[in-house]
Amino acid sequence: MALLEIKNLQLEFGSGPGAARAVDGLSLRLEAGKTLCLVGESGSGKSVTALSIAKLVACPPARYVGGEILLEGRDVLKMSARELRAIRGGVVSYVFQEPGASLNPVFRIGAQIKESLKLHRPDAATDAEVIRLLKLVGIPAPESRLRNYPHEMSGGMQQRVMIAMALASQPKLLVADEPTTALDVTIQAQIIELLGDLRRQLGMAVLLITHNLGIVGDLADDVAVMYAGQIVEHGPAREVLNRPLHPYTQALIQSVPELSTEVQRLTAIPGTVPLPGAFPSGCRFHPRCPKAQPACATQAPELLAAEVGRNVRCPYSKSEIRNPKSEFAS
Amino acid sequence: MNLLEIQNLKVHFPVQQRLFGGAKEFVRAVDDVSFSIAPGETVGLVGESGCGKSTLGRAVIKLVEPTAGRIVFEGEDIAGLSGAELRARRHRFQMIFQDPIGSLDPRFIVADIIGEALDIHGLAADAAARSQRIDTLLKAVGLDPSHAQRYPHEFSGGQRQRIGIARALAVEPKLIVCDEPVSALDVSVQAQIVNLLQDLQRERGIAYLFVAHDLAVVKHISHRILVMYLGRIVEAGEARSLCRAPKHPYTQALLSAVPVVNPDAKRQRIVLTGDVPSPIHPPGGCPFHPRCPVAVARCKTEVPPLRELEPGRQAACHLAG
Numbered sequence: 001m002a003l004l005e006i007k008n009l010q011l012e013f014g015s016g017p018g019a020a021r022a023v024d025g026l027s028l029r030l031e032a033g034k035t036l037c038l039v040g041e042s043g044s045g046k047s048v049t050a051l052s053i054a055k056l057v058a059c060p061p062a063r064y065v066g067g068e069i070l071l072e073g074r075d076v077l078k079m080s081a082r083e084l085r086a087i088r089g090g091v092v093s094y095v096f097q098e099p100g101a102s103l104n105p106v107f108r109i110g111a112q113i114k115e116s117l118k119l120h121r122p123d124a125a126t127d128a129e130v131i132r133l134l135k136l137v138g139i140p141a142p143e144s145r146l147r148n149y150p151h152e153m154s155g156g157m158q159q160r161v162m163i164a165m166a167l168a169s170q171p172k173l174l175v176a177d178e179p180t181t182a183l184d185v186t187i188q189a190q191i192i193e194l195l196g197d198l199r200r201q202l203g204m205a206v207l208l209i210t211h212n213l214g215i216v217g218d219l220a221d222d223v224a225v226m227y228a229g230q231i232v233e234h235g236p237a238r239e240v241l242n243r244p245l246h247p248y249t250q251a252l253i254q255s256v257p258e259l260s261t262e263v264q265r266l267t268a269i270p271g272t273v274p275l276p277g278a279f280p281s282g283c284r285f286h287p288r289c290p291k292a293q294p295a296c297a298t299q300a301p302e303l304l305a306a307e308v309g310r311n312v313r314c315p316y317s318k319s320e321i322r323n324p325k326s327e328f329a330s
Numbered sequence: 331m332n333l334l335e336i337q338n339l340k341v342h343f344p345v346q347q348r349l350f351g352g353a354k355e356f357v358r359a360v361d362d363v364s365f366s367i368a369p370g371e372t373v374g375l376v377g378e379s380g381c382g383k384s385t386l387g388r389a390v391i392k393l394v395e396p397t398a399g400r401i402v403f404e405g406e407d408i409a410g411l412s413g414a415e416l417r418a419r420r421h422r423f424q425m426i427f428q429d430p431i432g433s434l435d436p437r438f439i440v441a442d443i444i445g446e447a448l449d450i451h452g453l454a455a456d457a458a459a460r461s462q463r464i465d466t467l468l469k470a471v472g473l474d475p476s477h478a479q480r481y482p483h484e485f486s487g488g489q490r491q492r493i494g495i496a497r498a499l500a501v502e503p504k505l506i507v508c509d510e511p512v513s514a515l516d517v518s519v520q521a522q523i524v525n526l527l528q529d530l531q532r533e534r535g536i537a538y539l540f541v542a543h544d545l546a547v548v549k550h551i552s553h554r555i556l557v558m559y560l561g562r563i564v565e566a567g568e569a570r571s572l573c574r575a576p577k578h579p580y581t582q583a584l585l586s587a588v589p590v591v592n593p594d595a596k597r598q599r600i601v602l603t604g605d606v607p608s609p610i611h612p613p614g615g616c617p618f619h620p621r622c623p624v625a626v627a628r629c630k631t632e633v634p635p636l637r638e639l640e641p642g643r644q645a646a647c648h649l650a651g
Binding site for chain 1: 517602
């Protein structure tokens with residue numbers, strides 16, 4: 001049994017004809033101990049999908065139209081408030097983008113981590129355990145840091161505290177929603193290394209949400225690329241990055257400049273990212289797609305197996321292009 | 331002649347003093363920085379948050395008052411100018427901001443956002459000339475002239491950034507300071523804006539000071555790159571050679587931390603320990619020594635000057651060479 005299995009999730013904001021379907025028929029599997037990366041731009045539905053795993057999206061305005069989210073075999077969407085409290089932290093923990101906004105500014109960080117311990121492991125709610133957790137996430141001199149307020153720490157340190165807090169309850173799944181987006185590259189590198197180490201040490205599964213393809217290769221076993229509320233490509237991270245099959249994944253990889261390569265001009269994706277409620281008909285990427293056919297405007301493609309272990313939502317993906325960047329580097 | 335010559339520029343901000351507080355303290359946001367920009371050249375300015383890169387970008391065009399130093403723009407020192415004298419020269423240097431929402435007035439239609447710049451500098455003879463000029467500018471940045479009657483909230487992030495660029499272009503500047511112009515945009519839209527900036531440079535010969543934290547983007551767009559750490563330039567050089575063979579340990583670490591899409595790329599990541607130190611009390615000696623993986627005893631006591639290692643390449647490190 002997979003640790004997490006999302007089947008045909010459909011989530012809408014608002015109601016009636018004006019409802020915006022932010023997530024449309026999303027299915028995912030994550031095995032225990034594995035890392036899955038969910039890649040997408042703003043409005044693609046990646047964050048609401050992540051929040052749905054512990055049913056953290058406020059309903060209303062959101063409404064689950066269909067599908068199920070099986071966490072250890074039980075459907076999160078059908079759970080009572082008491083059951084939800086038990087899985088939040090107990091099975092799945094979260095790390096968010098803005099550590100400064102997620103920490104309570106008026107409590108010392110030691111007390112905030114202890115609060116998480118009191119809820120999930122009351123016997124371990126001691127200073128010694130808090131210090132062990134702070135050490136685990138690589139905070140130097142944790143004994144003296146216990147009594148710090150969040151504002152006395154840098155962004156990178158605050159994010160480490162958030163991770164310590166998420167780990168306090170010993171979750172089986174850590175959901176990290178853009179954990180490094182607000183941080184500098186040197187600090188981002190530290191946090192990515194830390195997440196990789198922790199995953200190996202503790203054997204937990206990680207669902208990493210990001211818009212940065214560069215950090216996918218560092219951490220992920222598998223990657224799912226989202227566009228306009230749907231998964232457009234899903235497969236092993238290495239293969240997807242080296243040989244993307246969907247035109248969107250290809251365009252996304254080509255539009256990002258890289259240090260190791262020289263290009264005169266970036267290959268830009270024309271147009272703008274569609275917003276929920278205004279997704280185009282047919283294939284949702286067709287207005288921006290360089291390979292669009294007349295049929296793409298009307299026929300919505302299905303997510304189908306293109307090769308072993310690889311799913312693609314594009315009937316024309318056979319005309320593949322090798323990622324030009326991998327040839328430069330190798 | 332260089333378009334812009336910055337000589338020994340310093341920007342120090344006073345820190346709030348304690349009631350009976352000891353000596354007056356300063357944040358040395360920019361500390362003795364010198365560089366130049368040629369006409370039509372793009373100079374990239376990179377560094378971590380808090381290194382002073384945005385302050386330097388603003389000080390160069392006098393949006394922040396410099397504490398000391400000279401800002402020679404087309405042969406004239408503008409560091410001491412203010413009021414009407416400065417306003418008369420502002421059409422030659424403009425700025426594009428990071429946040430395209432925050433930098434556009436939500437109550438103005440696009441025509442007035444761009445037109446205001448024309449009005450201030452008296453660049454449109456009458457209403458017809460003004461609206462024709464606005465149409466031309468909108469076309470130049472890839473927007474439709476019919477967009478002139480809309481408000482900023484009706485546009486996407488990338489389109490708003492195009493409006494910001496059109497506003498900067500309106501007065502036909504020689505230099506545009508771009509402060510993180512693509513970091514607030516979606517990945518798929520960033521390339522559009524980078525390409526637009528390059529096209530405009532080719533057509534109009536504008537010079538850019540491109541301030542950003544994304545090294546890959548900076549390398550792509552810049553002719554030369556300046557690397558800043560704690561208010562000082564620690565390395566400067568031609569963009570490609572600097573990225574290929576960085577001399578300063580900080581540049582090396584910064585480059586190695588940049589995420590790479592290709593999962594097979596072999597690389598040695600230098601993970602720096604610790605954070606950027608406080609610019610109020612920077613470490614003695616080389617400001618980078620507490621985080622430097624190769625620091626020696628001398629680095630703790632002696633400040634390394636920015637010295638020329640080879641033609642066109644400078645670094646502030648005792649060990650580089």
